[in-house]
Amino acid sequence: MASKPTTILIWPYKLLTLCQRSLMLCLAAIMLASPSHALSAQQPDAERFATLQAAYVFNIAKFFQWPADTLSQHFTLCLFGDAKLPLMQKLQQGTQSRVLHQLPVQVIHLSGQSLTAAPVDCHILYLVQAPNEQQLQQLQQYGDRVLKITAPNVSSDDLALIELALEQNRLVLYLNAAALSRSELKASPSFLSVAKQR
DSSP states (O other): OOOOOOOTTSOOHHHHHHHHHOHHHHHHHHHHHSSSOOOOSSSOOHHHHHHHHHHHHHHHGGGEEOOGGGOSSOEEEEEESOTTSHHHHHHHHHTTTOEETTEEEEEEEEOTTGGGSSOOOOSEEEESSOOOHHHHHHHGGGOTTSEEEEOTTOOOTTOOSEEEEEETTEEEEEEOHHHHHHSSOEEOHHHHHHSEEO
16 A cells, blocks of 8 residues: 655655755755646645645745844744635644754744734745735835745735746746845845746
């Protein structure tokens, strides 16, 4: 009886080594590790699509540098959108007992209501649904020290530094070069060689 494939975010040593050395090899390995690495642009399987997005978001973080004074207690992944989406569960499961930039990872859900309070100290802000005009203004308060990423088919009016897109049944990375130049973040040459420019 065949065993079930290991969840993508629970990395074998060789895959972890690939992700530390090369983003291109890492993302290729993530796609190949999926039970079926082609995604339907119309109706991608929700569980598998969430797992892929979680893997991308987690590993993209390895190829960016944050100002030293932002890295203290936790590395915080903030998710803006519906808390019931599979992606939240996949990120929480996949980051348990994991570290990014030598810090334990925590996942925080941001709702429309929570945006009215003071901004949370996020390192990554992943938008899984498009914000309305008021929410967009509130999300802009998260500043230039936060790596903002949008999920496929999510528009953020130039807020995001990175956009994930579904093209020919594959996840593709787009980089907002102007937003990167304004930010206080540094992208590795490996990432810059893989991402497409907007």
